[in-house]
Amino acid sequence: MILLLETATLNCSVALATEDGLCIAHRDEAGQSHRHAERLHMLIDEVLQTAGASRSDLTAVAIGKGPGSFTGLRIGTSAAKGICTGLGIPLVAPSPLSALRHRGALLRPELVSTPNRIFPAIDARRMEIFTLDKQGQPTAAIVDAGFMNDLGTGPALLIGDGAEKCGDVLKPSTTNWEVLAAYPSAQDMVPETLQLLMQSRTEDVAEFEPFYLKDFIPGKPKDPLGLHNPTP
CATH class of the missing domain: 3.30.420 (Nucleotidyltransferase; domain 5)
Structure with a gap:
């Protein structure tokens, strides 16, 4: 079974999917502030209990790599890496x-x-x-x-x-x-997760870091789409 975690926004989202892509359990919990640190592992346990599974049944973990909230991404990444390290299973990072x-x-x-x-x-x-x-x-x-x-x-x-x-x-x-208005959800990461696993595009668990993307200098935002350039 594949455990999927998505923590890039205020939504703390966990899903469990079979290796052929069937999402068998998921939990989404969004609030006005980040509670990921206190809720993520509880939601993981709830999803496993719903599916009648345990952590030893996991064969891979997917973590939403970002971009998004620095705090949320760090919490999700830490949890994903800890599970992968403890069980010796691969990590993939869908978007x-x-x-x-x-x-x-x-x-x-x-x-x-x-x-x-x-x-x-x-x-x-x-x-x-x-x-x-x-x-x-x-x-x-x-x-x-x-x-x-x-x-x-x-x-x-x-x-x-x-x-x-x-x-x-x-x-x-x-x-x-x-x-x-919607939050990204772990259950919607299943298709890309399967593709990454099929292509063996796994991450180095020890070295993986979230994709923060935003490295703007205050007062000087980047303009990668050329939105401020007048159209000829």
């Missing part, structure tokens, strides 16, 4: 952004056939979000009037805990965008 995109595809399957119409958005504080660029790579973006110009037109879904603060910027520009 919470990909998990949000997967959830969006389940909710709005009509958008899947057109590339880049489901945009995950994890809150990066201030008016910034973590999202995926057009090549599917994680990036930090400034939410401003140029945001829509960079992302293009047509029906689309913006999904994540950073989606709502984009609403005021998007509404004046378009009426065919849907904004859906």
Whole structure:
């Protein structure tokens, strides 16, 4: 069985899946503040109990690698590495952004056939979000009037805990965008986790560190999507 942990946001999320991809138990617990340190191992025990399993039944652990909350990522990573080390099992690191995109595809399957119409958005504080660029790579973006110009037109879904603060910027520009507040969930990491395991793309348990991404200099935010560059 595969244990999946997602702690990049205020949602402390745990799931248990079979090696063929069936999610057999999950718990999601979101609050107004991070309680991951006190709740994560309790949720792991609850999920195992629901499935009638024990830690000795685990064959791999998946940890949402980030980007997201520094505190949440460190707590989740520490737990995942501890379990892997204790049991001698592999660690893989799927993306919470990909998990949000997967959830969006389940909710709005009509958008899947057109590339880049489901945009995950994890809150990066201030008016910034973590999202995926057009090549599917994680990036930090400034939410401003140029945001829509960079992302293009047509029906689309913006999904994540950073989606709502984009609403005021998007509404004046378009009426065919849907904004859906949601947290990344461990159960939505199952597809990428299976792919990583099948491809033997495991992490070095001792050396693995979360993917924080955000290394902005205060007052000088990066602009990786070129949102402030005028369109020729």
